[in-house]
Amino acid sequence: MKHSRLPLNVTLFVLVFFYLPILVLVVNSFNAARFGSGWEGFTLMWYRKLLDQPNVWHALSNTLIIATGATLISMVLGTMSAFGLHRYTDALQKYHFFLIYTPLVIPEILMGMSLLLFFIALGMQLGLFTIFLAHVTFCISYVAMVVLGRLQDFDFSLVEAAQDLGATWWTTLWRVLLPLLMPGIISGGLLAFTLSIDDYVITFFVAGPGSSTLPLYIYSMIKHSKDMPIINALSTILLALTATTVFFSQHLTKETRT
């Protein structure tokens, strides 16, 4: 049966489209030229300049602290959410599903705006804590969806078998359910971690003066367009880190595919 070449061509085009800008970025981080219109020699100066910026480290540590905290909390809440949605189907769960599904779809600016007004109405000081609260709020949905997907493929006769053999629901949870779901939960956690590190819009709205995260820092650098190649250098480092995380996460999901 003759197949059209169109799908293949479109896919290749899409992949080239995806990677070309990234490639240019990485290449330019080693390019002595300022605007990348021509190659002016290999250099590491942009990386050196990057390391000299004090604010970068401050922003980075804030980002990591928030991301770690938000990931841990959202892993717990997201997993609980997935269990509830999977096991029960009453009206409470319909509301619950709406709560989980909507944050995944609505524009970030709406969440940012509403949280900002919420914090102002409560008279809360805007800062790292409000950013943390905001991040947990959108991360829960992602963890929940990933774990829910795993639960739907989960063989629940294993739970019945455990009970049949004498286990209480608590024992079943710790000895059967969680060990088998852990790769999915961690996968959701990794997703949450990446989203938290990368978040700009919501963070921008709920951050106070003085609290800076890496995306906020990058954004202001982009807007002010000086020393753009430093951003190239920073981007390349982040890309390398992300790629490693993705490999690790995919490896986790593959291991359990027995």
Added chain:
Amino acid sequence: MAEFLAFEGISKNFGPVCAVDHVSFAVKQGEIFSLLGPSGCGKTTLLRILGGFEEPDGGRILLNGQDLADLPPNQRKVNTIFQNYALFPHLTVRQNIAFGLQIAKRPAREIRAEVDRMLKLIQMTDQAHKKPHLISGGQKQRVAIARALILKPQILLLDEPLAALDLKLRQRMLIELDQIHDTVGITFIYVTHDQGESMSLSDHIAVMNKGRIEQIGTPSEIYEAPRSSFVAAFIGDTNILEGQVMEIYPQNNYCKLQLDGFPSTVLCYNDNNIKAGTTVYLSVRPEKFHVALEKPETKLHPEHNCVPGKVEDMVYMGAHTKFWVRVGDYRLAITQQHRRFLLDEAAIKWNDPVWVYWHGDDGFMLERYNESDEKINDPTVESAATASKAN
């Protein structure tokens, strides 16, 4: 005398659907008891209710006189072999088998000894370190059995345990299950839709249909003396002939029947003392009929029935031949063994006029009849061996 296991009036509904409808029966200690029926008849639901995974809407179950009602599955001395075995994928064979004893917090040495004993029973000592995805279907099933038996339950529940295996393996596992039962001696309750499995393994069978039990009996009782058209048609093949009792002969317990469209009356053994004038449904299994080209004058007993017919269809199967012979309004399904060298006899061909004869003892009058039961086996020509009125 209190029974070992008694179901009393168990009912279960799923929304508007009645899955189990006031089912009552008893099981003896140490026997293999089957629940046999088509998909949706309620057999798995009953099993799950006994295991504690479903709560009945009505009725109760008594095990040794004790009501199981408020006991959750982990407290019942009943263990289940699940249809897909439900082996824990993250544990080895050894750890799977040891699971129940670890939950019960037995000392490590005792657990090790018991697991070794079980591994020897199922002949998998050298595979104890493997995880479930590395062993075959038959081996998985043995591990599932070992995992359950190690806890010495009073009843072992088996939910279509052979469904996932191919034919040859199924036959072998059937024998193994029987051997394990003989060794261990506990009560098995076995759920299946395969009548062959059920009949070869069980001491007693409960045939179920649409949430109700149609009949309970030994395999031969079920086969030879089906109480309803469902049981007659579900187990093996049969011909169901409608007619009226013309006369009864109390002295030898026979009666004379006029079957619709038959040229003459026939005799039938009157097991249930049915009165004259009653409409009856006679079930005669294909192997009970005989066909011959010449009327068998010398072979017939007084209780034999003999009617003329015409061969409409036949299928030669080597050891036997399946015939479909028209007699009156009926297309009788007949299976004839070839006990003598076939080529010495005149062959029966399509459209041949033949004589069909059978002994009056070999038919059985059904207590309950439902027209839809006749279509249980596929109503197309090849596989249907139920007699049906010409349309």
Added chain:
Amino acid sequence: MKTRAERKKTLHEWLITLPPVAWLTLLFVIPTLIVFAITFKPVVPGTGDIGKGWTLTTFRSLGNPNYPAIVWRTLWISVMNTTLCTLLAVPAGYFIARLAPRARSAYMMLVIIPFWTSFLIRIFAWKTLLHPEGPIHGALAWLHLIDPQALLLYNAWTVLLVMVYTHLPFAILPVYAAAEKFDFRLLEAARDLGATPLRAFFAVFLPGIRRGLITAILVVLIPSLGSYVIPDLMGGPSGEMIGNKIAQRTFVDRNLPHASGLSALLTLAVLIPMAGALLLQNKRQPERMMTEDA
């Protein structure tokens, strides 16, 4: 009345559902309601904060004559974005789903990696690429396709391009997920019955991945409507979208109630496609199938 087991089940349900539901109600639902509420509060002149009491002036101020143009631009960019993403995602999803499993996961990983890298960085990459002294500008000028003085940045088309770039993975994922579950033998059956490949594609494949298509459209269209970063970095004044206006009113012009009103309007605009999609999904929802042999 409920049996003991039923009450226990309900207790378990509440124990496990309450924490996430409480968190999300408190930090998602209530703030959204607050946005609607503040639309009816007056602004404190000078600081732009939320004043006391209730008023309709804020609501009326949303009738700003400049807004329709921005709304229109937001709409057409979002719809174009969704259309282009879908047009690219469907062949790609189709192609990848037909590959052998190992090739499939390799390709999908290639699709996913950009998605996991920093969103800002990917946008920034385009800024470099499209810069007046960058490679693309040079190439296009050299080919005489554009005027050497023209700016590739800071207009609505740039916004659209970068939006497609950032949203495409979100479109491919659900289309691929649906295509993976699709039984491709149906297409062979259609061909066998006389349909051309194109006909089979439209009559059999597309309906077969319906749910994935709807998800893809939803997951691109709705966030597009609220885009902020891309128009802010790449749009310039002629590429402004509603998101920018909201941010501008919040941080630059400092008028919180007004910004709140705009957000409320955007929320409503977003709920309509969502409700539509949910209705479409529910229409085909089969009853929860009972297990065999119940």
